[in-house]
Amino acid sequence: MRLPYELGDEYRLALRDGSTVEAMHALTVSELPRLRAWEPWAAADQTLASAQSYAAFTAASYEQGASLPTVIMHGRDAVGSASLRLDRYAGIGELGFWIAAAHEGRGVVTRACEALIKEAHSEGLARIEIRTAVMNTRSRAVAERLGFLHEGTLRSALPLNPRRADVALYGLVLAVGDGAHHP
Template identity: 50%
Template structure:
């Protein structure tokens, strides 16, 4: 069994760290602060955030980490969590799906790209994953830019594939293969 230790120093005061119970209060506060913006893209943001629900979600992520099914992380700037990035892993298929979000005050500084890059290194070089995917709303220009900046190929669009609030959104599927 894997011990729950995972931190990547990304330089310049930026780090990627394992999301654990010590992050719950801060991530709750960030979620509340960014809720209206997140509701444009994230189905989970349409429920009212509460600390106990986030604590349960974090426990599930920690269990999945120990079992090797997930890498749940927070993006940290100068010791303070400012967002989340993670991967859900399918060992049988040797694939992973990545997701991320960041506080509005920290957008546009490269933190998400650097965090996702660190996750890709872990997935491809340490976990033996052969394919990574990012799925995002077609209108989510910032999320799509992260995928494109990191070399993911736009492989197609799934029509009306994601229910977000009262609307269905098209989803852009991006893929990146591990180098042979």
């Protein structure tokens, strides 16, 4: 995928790297109450040092071909995140995403995920998954708009301090292999 990738309406995907650390840290801190409702990683202290550490991790993962971490930009501002984790051995990708409340409801996350799905297809992946808390209706709606099928519920699979949440598992088959079952 060539980055930046234009999504329309002044939105684009850019590589999440060292140059985006401060902007993503500030955005994460500002959205923390919302993120903590759905993301286990958000429970930890969100320091600039932890953001730098995460950026180094994602950069290494990107360099190894194991992920495509992107920042959703609007103009010059970071407004969210969309990533594709790649398990090349199994031929499976996993989408993760979030966007600032002020930018919800504009189709931006859906367009970002469509771009990442195209990239997964071009990389030869056979399947993509989205895992989200059962009660996260906005993320579930994104999965359904993208044509993912709800394949099951993983009970108590998501640690959201102080409770655990069930996880809705969505799948999208990109390539049909021999012996695969498709509805």
